[in-house]
Amino acid sequence: MLEAINLSKSFSGKQVLNDLSFKVVQGEIMCLLGANGAGKSTTLNLFLNFLQPDSGQALIDGMDVHSTDSSKDKLVYLPEQVNLYQEFNAIDNLKYLASLSNLDVSEAQINAALDETGLAPNVRKQLLKSYSKGMRQKVGIAFAIIRQAKVLLLDEPTSGLDPSATLEFIKVIEQLAKKGAAILMVTHDFYCAHTLANKIAIMDNGCLLTLLDNKQLPINLLENTYHELISSKSPIKQAS
């Protein structure tokens, strides 16, 4: 489980996150939508402990990520560009990543994870430098499967993916949530957010303007709400 409690962060006196609170429980997918500079990646960076908050807490499974390293064992992060080791093939990348996490995995387990992502068997021995963004992303997701990640942080995972690759991505992420992962995804993609998310947070200027129950919401209403909020910048009631 993932929880932000009153997170605030500033850079050189400029406040970029202001008292942000939300919770993503096991099996739940929450999407963060917001204008450029709203503070979405900063939020992920606080959960990754790449940044320290000025105040507040980022919790994974009840543990503050800034005071314990063990919270990292449960976490997999997929940046917008999953690069991995360009001179390794998919299997060797996953073997290496698993060894860095002290995981003993067989090639059969790696192939089973790659099967779940839909990466074609005939490309798995090709070097990553020949892969498309969608293929590299599948290798990253396979690592989350191998690691049995309880928490998945995704930064703009569908930007630059074609519609079929986006659909494949959506199906794999749905499966990970069904297996119990708590997933926090930053995106500008309304379709992906609307298809995947249980909850959608709309942020601007470091503030959480609203937290919507996505399953109750037609996509056109989501888009209208987003544009109205971003143009008026008025926070409305947060759901829990």
Ligand SMILES: Nc1ncnc2c1ncn2[C@@H]1O[C@H](COP(=O)(O)OP(=O)(O)OP(=O)(O)O)[C@@H](O)[C@H]1O
């Ligand atoms: N390391 C940093 N040093 C100084 N300012 C930063 C740093 N990281 C982010 N910022 C500033 O914090 C604000 C929020 O940035 P952030 O990257 O979190 O926004 P975002 O919502 O992810 O935007 P985008 O949609 O463009 O990726 C921006 O004004 C940005 O310039």
